Structure formats: structure tokens, C-alpha cells
Amino acid sequence: MISIVLIGTGNIATHFFDTFLQYDMLNVLQVVGRRNESLHYFSQKTETCLLSDTLKKADVYIIAVSDDAIPEVSSKLKHVTGLVVHTSGSVSINALNTCKNYGVFYPLQTFTKGKKVDFRPIPICIEAENEDNLKTLSFLAETISDKVYQISTEQRSHLHLAAVFVNNFTNYMYTIGNEICDDHKVPFEILEPLIKETSAKILTLKPKEAQTGPARRNDVATMQRHLEQLKTKDKKQIYKLLSESIQKKYGKKL
């Protein structure tokens, strides 16, 4: 049995909380927030307190707050003996090195407020400074997820950067596609099956091999027409830069 104090009341903290409650092996002793109002949801199911109050003694303290707030929270956890972890993709494990026992517990997924999450297929990247702490994190992670990876701070920083491309920038490509449709009164829903299949394809094919399109086949006439169709400078620049980069990758001379 692992006892947990959860610090944070946002999106990720809420998803963790709902998930931990499902497992008898995990016991959320306390949820810690900045304001009483944000603790309401949690207080119906466990004890809550403010960050300035005295925290309970627990096996693991999970800091699920914004990156910027991690230093402030960790400074309040200097004297606890339990294992203190943060849940950030981009913050070093050393941000917690004023604590006695520390580590990282990073779930790699995009979370939507209010949408229920099944953690079983979600990768959890764990990191710790010694074997005992690693064992504790492994146990905690494997209790809720089928995909647990031991990932160093350096690897995690690259993973986080890769996630910006495959999640944030990909979503921006969807936004541009949506705007083009709206501008010309074409229902964006026509593109939904294509979007779904594009993401499904890479489960069986490496993305480099799955690449298609005018840039991939060096179809200069189509690219020129597309550039003329695009209305804003931003969209033109993005189309041009990405097309040229694809052309170079596949060995076409510009």
C-alpha cells in the first residue's frame, strides 16, 4: 500500500486523483491546494488543506502544479522524509534536490479538462536517484499504467521537445486546415477521417516512410498553386518552409 499526498488541483492533479481512487493499493491521504475553492471537488472524497498548512506524513508527495510553481512547492517539502516527485516533462529532477528523497513521475499525454482518462495505455516516465525510490515509483506507475519507462532528465527533455512537434505543432496544422476550410465554406468534418488515418498509419509504418504529398513527390506546379491560394503571410511561410524541408529530406534539389 502506498500513501500519497497530492499537491495541485488542476487538470493533471484531478486526473491522477480520480485514477488513484480506483486502486485499493493507493491511498490518497490529502490533496493540497492554493485556494479553498479549488479544493471543493477533492474534499468530498478525502482530506484537503492549503499549501501553508501542515502536510500529512506519506510515502509519496506528488507535485502536480505548473512548472513555474515547482520551486515554491518543493521548498515547503524540504523536511518530509517521503519521496517527493514532480510530474513535468521539462523540469530537471534536480529542481527537487533540496528534498531528502526525490524523483519524477511524468505521464506523457495531453489531458482535457472534464474528459475521463484511462491511464492504462498512457506512458509514465519515471526517474529517481536511488534503487529504493525507483522501486516505489515503478510500483506506483505500474499500478495505474501498462507502459512504464525509466527515462533520464536529459532524455525526458528531448521527449518533451518531440512531443511539441507531434502534439502542439500537429494541432496547429489542424488549426490551419480548419481555417482554410472555414474561409471557403467547406465543412472541416470532411477532413476528420483523413486526420484519424494519418495518425493511425504510423502504428504500422515509420512516419518517414509514410510521407506523401506535393513536396514529397517534388510536384512544383501544385506547390506553386497552393502558395498562391494561401491568403496570410504566416500560412505562406509555413507552407514554404515545411515543403522545402520535406523536399530536402527526400533528396530533391531545390
Place this chain on the structure above:
Amino acid sequence: MISIVLIGTGNIATHFFDTFLQYDMLNVLQVVGRRNESLHYFSQKTETCLLSDTLKKADVYIIAVSDDAIPEVSSKLKHVTGLVVHTSGSVSINALNTCKNYGVFYPLQTFTKGKKVDFRPIPICIEAENEDNLKTLSFLAETISDKVYQISTEQRSHLHLAAVFVNNFTNYMYTIGNEICDDHKVPFEILEPLIKETSAKILTLKPKEAQTGPARRNDVATMQRHLEQLKTKDKKQIYKLLSESIQKKYGKKL
């Protein structure tokens, strides 16, 4: 019952052929290719011939060849009385205006050689010059798909451009993410659930509202660190341009 002559032996022609065979209402009289070798698969199930041979009389002639080859093929179909359609996203309906009856039959999906396709959820965009031809295309499209849209040549050109963003450029974002992982010995599979969820999210949320990440929240320190981490000039430029464009869209001063 609609009788069909299918011209082309590539990816899309093969997927159409396999699908048409499943419906009693559709009768593929003939498949037409450029070389005998490419006709082998089709000749086991229907009649085949070369483009230089005499084509059968059919209700619909479907040109499923590369965009560049459409003029050559259509010039051979000048004298047929059936409805001649091409299957391209980016070629005007007028490319076929030397034919007596002509139109467009464009399935909007990315097809993988050898991977079976269910056309029912795939949007088919149809266009024709008169009501009778439109009715024929509606019937044909609705026989194989649940999502049939009447789309003009102009709308289709914008749809095709939007598809470049949501499919080709998105796949390139996956490629870059994959390279970053490979460079740092992180398994790319860790990102697969994130990729899947990113594409699933837009079914319930407009992409503009689903945008997250350092650029969206104007997190300058993280963006700076990411730029330093990126090794190639191409990746740096892409990261910078997309981040700046996102920052501008969400009203942050640069």
C-alpha cells in the same frame, strides 16, 4: 446497376476495384492499364486491356491515375458517351471537358498499398456539369460510402490544400519527433498514445481551442531551451516559425 470501366492500376484504382466488387449494384466491366504486368491482379477477376485497346461501353469511366497522366487518358475518352470522371483532389473538372459527360469522384483519404480500406467512413467529393450526371455519381458514391459531399472544383482545391496541412505536414511533424527520439535513444513508441489522442481530441474540440504547449502559453524560457536542443537548421527554423505563428494567433506580443 452501374457498369464501370476503371482506368488505372495503382493504389487508388486497386482500392476502388476491391470495393466495387463487394456490391452487386456495381459491375466492373474492364480494368485498363498501361502495361500487361500491372493488370495481373485485376485480370483474375474481370476483363482487362491496355489503354491503346478498344474500351467497353460503360455507364461510368473512372480515371484513377496520377494527375500528370489525366490529359493523356481523357484524350482517349473523347468519343465515349458514358460519364468520365477523375479522382484527383487538385485537378479541375474542366480537365475533362473534351469528353461528352464528365465529372469528379474524389475520395478524401490517404491510402496505403496493401492495407485494406473500408470506404464507408471515407468522404467522397463529387462534382458534375448536369443533374443527370450528378445523380449517377451520387448513386455510385452512396453505394460505397456514408459520407458524400457535393464540392465544386474551387472548394476542392482548398480542401486539397487543407489536406496537405493536416496530413502531409502533420506526418512531417511525426517524422521530426521520431528523429529527435532516435537521436537520443528514446523509444518513439512512447509518443504513440499522445499522437492518437491529439487527433482524437479535435472530434470534440475545435483545434484552435485544443492548442496547448510553450508557444500557446508564451513560455519563452522553454522555447529558448528547445531551440538550443535542436540540432539541425531546418528543425530550428520550423520550431521558430510555428511557435511565433502560434504566439501571434493567441495574441502574445513577440
